[in-house]
Amino acid sequence: MTGKNVKTRFAPSPTGYLHLGNLRTALFNALLARHCGGTFLLRIEDTDAERSRPEYGAALLEDLRWLGLDWQEGPEVGGPCAPYAQSARTAVYAQYYQQLEARGLAYPCFCSPEELALSRKLQRAAGQPPRYAGTCAHLSAAEQQARRAAGLAPSLRFRVPAGRTITFTDLIRGPQRFASDDIGDFVIRRADGAPQFFFANAVDDALMAVSHVLRGEDHLTNTTRQLLLLEALDLPAPAYGHLALIVAAGGGPLSKREGDLSLRELRTIGYRPEALLNYLARLGHSYPGDAWRDPAQLAADFALERLGRAPAHYDPAQLLHWQAEAVQRATPDALSAWLEPALREQVPAALQADFIATVRPNIRFPADAAFWAERLFAAELCPSEDSRVVIAAAGPAFFHAALEAYAAHGAAYQPLVETLKQRTGAKGKALFMPLRAALTGEIHGPELARVLTLLPADSICRRLRAAC
Numbered sequence: 001m002t003g004k005n006v007k008t009r010f011a012p013s014p015t016g017y018l019h020l021g022n023l024r025t026a027l028f029n030a031l032l033a034r035h036c037g038g039t040f041l042l043r044i045e046d047t048d049a050e051r052s053r054p055e056y057g058a059a060l061l062e063d064l065r066w067l068g069l070d071w072q073e074g075p076e077v078g079g080p081c082a083p084y085a086q087s088a089r090t091a092v093y094a095q096y097y098q099q100l101e102a103r104g105l106a107y108p109c110f111c112s113p114e115e116l117a118l119s120r121k122l123q124r125a126a127g128q129p130p131r132y133a134g135t136c137a138h139l140s141a142a143e144q145q146a147r148r149a150a151g152l153a154p155s156l157r158f159r160v161p162a163g164r165t166i167t168f169t170d171l172i173r174g175p176q177r178f179a180s181d182d183i184g185d186f187v188i189r190r191a192d193g194a195p196q197f198f199f200a201n202a203v204d205d206a207l208m209a210v211s212h213v214l215r216g217e218d219h220l221t222n223t224t225r226q227l228l229l230l231e232a233l234d235l236p237a238p239a240y241g242h243l244a245l246i247v248a249a250g251g252g253p254l255s256k257r258e259g260d261l262s263l264r265e266l267r268t269i270g271y272r273p274e275a276l277l278n279y280l281a282r283l284g285h286s287y288p289g290d291a292w293r294d295p296a297q298l299a300a301d302f303a304l305e306r307l308g309r310a311p312a313h314y315d316p317a318q319l320l321h322w323q324a325e326a327v328q329r330a331t332p333d334a335l336s337a338w339l340e341p342a343l344r345e346q347v348p349a350a351l352q353a354d355f356i357a358t359v360r361p362n363i364r365f366p367a368d369a370a371f372w373a374e375r376l377f378a379a380e381l382c383p384s385e386d387s388r389v390v391i392a393a394a395g396p397a398f399f400h401a402a403l404e405a406y407a408a409h410g411a412a413y414q415p416l417v418e419t420l421k422q423r424t425g426a427k428g429k430a431l432f433m434p435l436r437a438a439l440t441g442e443i444h445g446p447e448l449a450r451v452l453t454l455l456p457a458d459s460i461c462r463r464l465r466a467a468c
Contacts, residue, residue, distance in 0.1 A: 042071035172309060390433050
């Protein structure tokens with residue numbers, strides 16, 4: 001595998017928003033290309049006219065860019081293999097259909113969906129694997145014409161060679177062997193004229209000089225068909241690697257509650273792109289050590305041999321861990337832009353930078369920052385139940401002493417707490433927790449020293465008096 005000869009691709013269908021599974025596929029292909037100094041290609045596979053939507057296609061491009069997964073070839077970028085939307089490549093596929101038919105390697109199939117379903121049912125009942133029975137494989141030209149004259153629109157089937165063993169070395173799973181007799185002739189063009197997924201997918205990979213394909217293990221059975229097609233068309237095949245699927249913690253399929261969220265939903269919640277990259281890059285792939293990595297480091301340390309074969313278990317706690325890391329590592333400008341919409345109505349503009357620095361260790365999402373903005377800047381503080389208990393236990397005398405200490409020292413934290421300690425005899429939690437509860441309405445939160453500096457003097461006095 002050498003440098004510029006490596007070209008990977010991500011080929012999504014614009015039938016919905018990106019989810020964790022296809023996000024990880026995009027990321028791994030991008031990381032492999034970057035690691036090798038190669039090319040990452042984006043292709044839109046929009047041959048499903050009923051389900052494809054322009055808004056989903058636009059969202060795909062925006063979401064990939066938001067994650068930093070920029071492509072060097074594809075939509076809006078261009079390249080030598082345009083067009084990069086399959087709906088615009090109909091003429092390309094047509095010439096290859098004609099080539100296969102002319103050589104007797106493909107034939108029209110007039111079987112209806114009902115007839116095919118019945119055939120599969122009978123095969124299963126007989127204990128046989130369901131595959132096409134070859135009903136139309138040997139129709140004469142006259143028989144084909146008669147069916148067309150009767151108004152039947154045929155699909156086009158690839159004629160699978162009998163008695164073959166198809167072998168290839170999977171980049172992740174090693175040597176693979178499949179018997180062609182287990183496959184059955186398969187559809188490469190649907191009756192409505194649309195190309196079947198694995199036909200267009202394989203042809204485009206070859207014509208666009210894709211060298212490596214990383215995709216989910218649910219595509220493993222497609223690989224055999226695609227290798228047969230590319231061989232018949234005398235087109236080069238890429239090296240395939242099939243990624244273990246992402247499963248819920250218990251091993252079953254993901255549900256929305258357990259993590260099968262679209263990137264749009266994750267962005268709305270407030271996940272940082274760097275957090276998602278660090279999490280997804282480790283979901284089925286291992287790195288030396290478990291340190292935070294920026295995008296360049298993720299690519300530099302990416303390796304095919306570190307891709308696992310076992311199912312990758314979604315762990316929301318790990319995702320939250322990387323989110324916390326991302327927040328702590330973000331630049332002040334990035335945090336300000338991220339949090340500003342959640343703060344603009346509660347935090348005075350002049351105090352936003354200080355507020356963000358104060359609450360940064362205590363937040364993971366904009367909603368957390370909004371919570372602390374309300375706690376610190378609301379005109380009327382409503383302490384939590386735990387805080388009310390702590391305030392009551394400290395008693396009015398404690399807060400009278402706190403007011404006096406604040407009058408003497410202002411926001412100078414060490415002199416203030418030392419004076420309060422001397423006057424009340426309180427220390428440890430008995431000293432700090434009542435003060436925090438009175439000022440923030442919570443018993444845990446940002447550093448008190450920073451809170452004292454951030455809050456206006458009249459607000460601090462008002463809150464301490466309310467606790468008396």
